[in-house]
Amino acid sequence: MTDSSRSFGDQFGYFGTSLLRLFDAETAHRLTILAVRTGLALFPAPTPPERLAVRAFGLRFPSPIGLSAGFDKNAEVPQQMLRLGFGFVEVGTITPKPQTGNPRPRIFRLPQDGAVINRLGFNNQGLEAARARLTARTFRGIVAVNVGANKDAADPVADYATCIGALAPLADMLVLNISSPNTPGLRDLQMGTRLDALLAAATAARKATRTNPPILVKIAPDLTEGDITTIVDAAISGGADGLVVGNTTVALRDTLRSEHRGEKGGLSGRPLLARSTEVLGQAYRAAGGRLTLVGVGGIASGADAYAKIRAGATLVELYTALVYEGPGLVGRIQSELAELLARDGHASVTDAVGAAWR
Numbered sequence: 159m160t161d162s163s164r165s166f167g168d169q170f171g172y173f174g175t176s177l178l179r180l181f182d183a184e185t186a187h188r189l190t191i192l193a194v195r196t197g198l199a200l201f202p203a204p205t206p207p208e209r210l211a212v213r214a215f216g217l218r219f220p221s222p223i224g225l226s227a228g229f230d231k232n233a234e235v236p237q238q239m240l241r242l243g244f245g246f247v248e249v250g251t252i253t254p255k256p257q258t259g260n261p262r263p264r265i266f267r268l269p270q271d272g273a274v275i276n277r278l279g280f281n282n283q284g285l286e287a288a289r290a291r292l293t294a295r296t297f298r299g300i301v302a303v304n305v306g307a308n309k310d311a312a313d314p315v316a317d318y319a320t321c322i323g324a325l326a327p328l329a330d331m332l333v334l335n336i337s338s339p340n341t342p343g344l345r346d347l348q349m350g351t352r353l354d355a356l357l358a359a360a361t362a363a364r365k366a367t368r369t370n371p372p373i374l375v376k377i378a379p380d381l382t383e384g385d386i387t388t389i390v391d392a393a394i395s396g397g398a399d400g401l402v403v404g405n406t407t408v409a410l411r412d413t414l415r416s417e418h419r420g421e422k423g424g425l426s427g428r429p430l431l432a433r434s435t436e437v438l439g440q441a442y443r444a445a446g447g448r449l450t451l452v453g454v455g456g457i458a459s460g461a462d463a464y465a466k467i468r469a470g471a472t473l474v475e476l477y478t479a480l481v482y483e484g485p486g487l488v489g490r491i492q493s494e495l496a497e498l499l500a501r502d503g504h505a506s507v508t509d510a511v512g513a514a515w516r
Contacts, residue, residue, distance in 0.1 A: 183265035183274070183481075187229075194235045203243030204489040207496040210245070212507045214450050214472045215372040215399060217300055217330060221245030221492055222507050223463060226454055226475035227304035227333065227376075231281065233288045240299040243488040248475060249288070250304030251335045254320045256284035257308055264423070267481065268416035272458065273430075274478050276406065277423030280306050280341055285324055292328040302331035304376070309341055315352075315359045322363040322373075329371045334360060337378035337405035339424045345378055348389055357396025372399035372450075377441075379404035379434045379455060386437060390444040400450035402475070403438040406430070427478035431456025435469050442470025442512055458483065460494020467495075467507060468514040 206221035213219070224246040225239050233249040240247055259281025266275045282288070292303070305321035307314035318334055326332060334356065336347040347356050353375075360373055375398050377389055393401060406424025410433060414425075434455025442451055453471030457463050458479035466474045479487055495507075504510045 182263060183267050184262060187265070191230070191234055194238045197238075203241060204492065206243065206245065206492050209496050209499055209505065210492055210507055212245070212472060215331060219245045219300060219473065222467065222471075222473045223488060223491055223495070224248060224302075224452070224473055224475040226477040227251055227302075227335065228276075228278075229477050229480070232283045233291045233301075233303075236301045237295075237297040237299065240297070242485050243492065246300035246302060246330075246473070248302040248304055248331075248333060249292075250282070250333070251280050251306040251338070252282055252285060252288045252303065252321060252325070253280050253306050253308045254285045254311075254317050255308050256287070257281060266418035266421045266423075268414060268418055268427070269482065270416040271414050271419070271427065271429055272479070272482060273414070273416070273425055273427030274481060275418060275421045275423045275425050277421070279309060280338065285321055289324050289328065292325065295328070300330045302333055302374075303329035304333040304335050306335045306338065306341070307344065314344070314347065315356050318356060319359040319363040322360055323367060326364045326367040326371055327369045331374060332360075332364070332371050333374045333376050333402055335376045335405070337376050339378070339380075339406060339408045348375075348377055348381070349385070350388075350392075353389065353392045354396055357392070357398055361397040374398065374400040374402050374450075374452065376402035377404050377437075379407045379430060379437045380409055381437060383440050386440045387444045390441055390449065394445070394448050398449065400452060401441055401445075402452040402454060403441050403471075404434050404455060407433065409433075426455070428456050428458060431458075431462060431465075435465055438466060438471055439469040439514065443515060445470075457491070458487070460491045460496075460498055463491055463495050464498045464510070465514075467510050468512070470512045470515070472508070472511050 210221045212222045225244045227248045230249045236247045259279035264277045307317035311317045406426045438453045452473045453466030454475045457476040
């Protein structure tokens, strides 16, 4: 990629991002998906430096920088987002039945804080729509599929099993979302015998498909260190392959400055960086190398991604920063991360994983 094409891409991304801010957050998001689908929001992405290539879950990731769930809820544009330079893309959250989610408005920008509050409630087109799109997939690239339970599910565990049974053959990775704060009772699945039952059902459903995509559990940042240790132990004994740390938070409101700081829902973005990285480090130490970790929360620079990796993440994901920085952010983070690895004498990302604790 030439300097001129990168400059155009950054300028286009900045212009598009600024234009979208004229719309409410949810309308802007839908327009973004439409623009990506039609190619209007795409420009040449830089090839990740070879130093960033990572092997995890038996897969080769060209870069550890992934797109978090929530952007592409219905698996509409994974190919296009991979072309923007992401090393992998996570689609969803997908539930068995379509559902509209919570009443609008339900997404709020907090520009002074570099943050977003959402209370979407797993709005998505349902399992069959996602399965049709993923079945038609013809492109290369790693796609993780994030699954959840319908709000009115009589048996939430059965909803996860249903999704896995349908989507495991189509997914490179599976993520069990049990940490959204916007579906009543969902976070209870993180604890005790409920997590044991969920993992038993998930691994059984995967086995029945005769496929073996890794299963990851997505946990909340609003957990005590004791809770994290318990979850890590349950994940290992239950056959999970990794953790996604973490989801949005219902805490951290005291320092917010933006107009919508008092809205209910999950907070994502810059204010979450320190707390989510702290929880990530706790999970890394508790796991002792027995789980692969994906770090999420507040990433907006190569330094942020590097902090997650040093705390114990093999892979990282972002979403909220794209709202403010535009698609050129992906290439900038990769370039900055490669420079930081080289500065500290790391030949690869893997060499730096957990370095903060060595």
